[in-house]
Amino acid sequence: MSGYVLAIDQGTTSTRAIVFDGEMKIAGVGQKEFTQIYPRSGWVEHDPEEIWDSVVSTIQMALREAKVKATDIAALGITNQRETVVVWERETGKPIQNAIVWQDRRTASYCENLKRQDLEKIFTRKTGLILDPYFSGTKLSWMLANVKGARARAAKGELCFGTEEVLAEAPEQERMEAWIMTEVDRGVPLPGLYPMNAETKQRYQAWKDGQK
Numbered sequence: 001m002s003g004y005v006l007a008i009d010q011g012t013t014s015t016r017a018i019v020f021d022g023e024m025k026i027a028g029v030g031q032k033e034f035t036q037i038y039p040r041s042g043w044v045e046h047d048p049e050e051i052w053d054s055v056v057s058t059i060q061m062a063l064r065e066a067k068v069k070a071t072d073i074a075a076l077g078i079t080n081q082r083e084t085v086v087v088w089e090r091e092t093g094k095p096i097q098n099a100i101v102w103q104d105r106r107t108a109s110y111c112e113n114l115k116r117q118d119l120e121k122i123f124t125r126k127t128g129l130i131l132d133p134y135f136s137g138t139k140l141s142w143m144l145a146n147v148k149g150a151r152a153r154a155a156k157g158e159l160c161f162g163t164e165e166v167l168a169e170a171p172e173q174e175r176m177e178a179w180i181m182t183e184v185d186r187g188v189p190l191p192g193l194y195p196m197n198a199e200t201k202q203r204y205q206a207w208k209d210g211q212k
Contacts, residue, residue: 003074004066008055010080012101015051017058019066019073027068030061037098042105045098048086085139087150087161096159097147100139107138 004027009016013036019028032054037045063070083102088095100106111131114120120131129135140161144151153159 004068004072006059006062006073006076008059008076008078010051010055010078012081012084012103015054015058017055017062019062019068021066028062028064028066030058030065032058032061042108044101044104046084046101048088048095048099051099083134083136083139085136085143085161087140087143087147087154087159090158090160096150096153097143100143102134104139105133107133107142110138110141 003022005020005024007018007020009018014031014033016029016031018026018030021027034050034054035047037047039045059070081102084099086095086099087097111133114123114131123129123131131138133139143161144154150159154161
């Protein structure tokens with residue numbers, strides 16, 4: 001293939017960017033750690049702005065090492081933290097609070113309460129998953145309930161929580177890679193697409209159905 005491919009690995013403790021040449025050989029690498037925030041026992045957060053800064057800086061490192069320009073990049077791919085949640089303002093792209101990391105257990109009691117109401121079978125039927133704080137739905141519920149004004153702003157379509165085509169469906173969707181793509185899209189003329197796999201789509205739909 002012609003051109004270069006940029007891969008962004010946005011992990012739990014660090015971000016890595018790799019540039020591959022036309023023969024898919026590594027041409028340049030950048031890596032940077034970021035802060036782990038522990039507000040209380042069992043809670044884990046990240047600063048989304050710091051994560052974005054790590055994405056930008058690692059891309060710059062990889063491009064410098066590869067001796068190529070951003071315009072030489074033919075394709076971009078992102079792998080990320082999976083269930084880490086960011087909610088941001090649709091108009092400005094600014095997060096409304098720190099990201100809640102996939103390791104966070106703050107919604108454990110909420111999940112147990114849903115189980116006591118015999119609701120887990122509904123989630124399992126819809127998604128194939130169990131009720132657990134690991135997944136993003138209860139994290140979103142916590143943010144809407146605990147960040148001042150979040151629920152009202154979401155109802156007005158002012159907030160995003162999202163990936164892929166669900167951004168066009170509702171104001172609140174899910175996970176880290178969509179926010180990264182939103183930030184990329186602000187500075188680079190990429191199509192306004194926010195990819196998400198079917199597994200994620202199922203979990204979002206379960207949350208959405210639960211609001212009815």
